[in-house]
Amino acid sequence: MTGAGNPAPPAPAPARRPALRARIERMHDHCADTRSLWLRTIGVALARFAPGMFVSIAIPLAAGARVRPYSIASSPEDGEPFEICFNRAPNGAGAAWLFERETGDELEFTGPFGAFTLDRAPEAETIFVAEGTGVAPIRPMIRRALADREGPPIHLLYAADRAEHLLYRGEFAGLAHERPRFRFEPSILPAATLWDGLGRSVQRRWLDSDAVRIRNFYICGVGKGVLELRDRLRAGGYERRSVRYEQW
Ligand SMILES: Cc1cc2nc3c(=O)[nH]c(=O)nc-3n(C[C@H](O)[C@H](O)[C@H](O)COP(=O)(O)OP(=O)(O)OC[C@H]3O[C@@H](n4cnc5c(N)ncnc54)[C@H](O)[C@@H]3O)c2cc1C
The missing domain is CATH 3.40.50.80 (Nucleotide-binding domain of ferredoxin-NADP reductase (FNR) module)
Structure with missing residues (x-):
């Protein structure tokens, strides 16, 4: 119990979001260097997210694993599969890896995360x-x-x-x-x-x-x-x- 005058207990360590898996259900090429993937989680469903949030995708490269964030391009109301949309980046090995994925492949990611969000209709222009x-x-x-x-x-x-x-x-x-x-x-x-x-x-x-x-x-x-x-x-x-x- 914490009473007046007692030191506050140490703050709990921030909970780490567990890694999730998703299968690529569909893809669409907007043009030669820009693609959308629709991802459906396997096992644990995608947590509620606010418009603007992203997921952090694990990208296993020969030179070492990296994690890259990709925004959720679909709306929370759409449910799953959710969409990410990306383009090739100059010398971008992470984006290149994503372009090599095929329908049916699985990905590992964490999230959704982010503070660049709009959760309620704005009252001002x-x-x-x-x-x-x-x-x-x-x-x-x-x-x-x-x-x-x-x-x-x-x-x-x-x-x-x-x-x-x-x-x-x-x-x-x-x-x-x-x-x-x-x-x-x-x-x-x-x-x-x-x-x-x-x-x-x-x-x-x-x-x-x-x-x-x-x-x-x-x-x-x-x-x-x-x-x-x-x-x-x-x-x-x-x-x-x-x-x-x-x-x-
Ligand atoms: C919060 C957040 C959300 C993001 N959401 C998306 C998304 O929805 N779609 C998407 O395509 N990318 C998105 N990105 C960028 C993405 O995470 C990667 O940085 C990008 O795909 C390049 O990664 P890479 O490993 O291929 O190249 P790297 O070697 O890591 O990056 C190479 C260079 O590319 C630049 N860059 C970053 N993104 C792009 C881009 N899209 N086009 C051209 N150059 C870029 C970087 O500034 C860097 O200088 C997001 C980044 C952040 C921080």
Whole structure:
């Protein structure tokens, strides 16, 4: 028993999530270098997760085992199998290993984990900014954000270097048609200046045009452009908790 004046007992060690196994039930090539896998757990079911979370996949390479996180691209409401979506990375042995998997193969993973999440429909205007496969965690967030017919405006600024790298385009366009408060804005920008282009658009519309600073931002993609956009928004007056990001 812990009473007043007694020292608190030591905090219990954080519970480690056990490794789970899943079988690849289905795969789909969005294009030559981008693939989705649908994974169904074997034995223990996937724990409840919030839109935006990821699983950490064990990748056994000859040079040594590595673990790589992959966002859950499907919604909690979809149940199992759940989807991950990934692309080849330059010299990326982990992604290359995933591309060698076949339907019926088994994977080991832990999770779901993550703090880059949107669990409840937002009350303020919300802007999602993503590039390429960076839309994977954002896809279920958008579905959650649009769960109610009425609500604040929701924007998706989505860029890629080529049209084939703009994923789920038909789905987002369909959602925008159904829900006029959802604005889907895909763009094709050169890889080297992609985040500059996204940053300029954000600057013009949500920093320079008014003094409102009660919007939410969710930013996801590869490299330092994610952090630069985060910093631009914070420097422009948005609170830290209003600017959520995940850099790969
Ligand atoms: C929380 C989190 C969630 C992630 N979710 C996804 C996901 O849903 N889909 C996905 O494709 N990747 C995702 N990633 C990236 C993924 O975990 C791996 O980093 C990526 O597949 C490269 O791993 P690798 O072992 O092949 O290459 P590495 O040798 O580990 O990485 C090589 C370089 O590739 C860069 N990189 C990371 N991801 C990409 C990418 N997608 N495209 C191009 N370059 C990249 C890294 O910054 C690094 O500089 C996520 C990363 C994090 C941190």
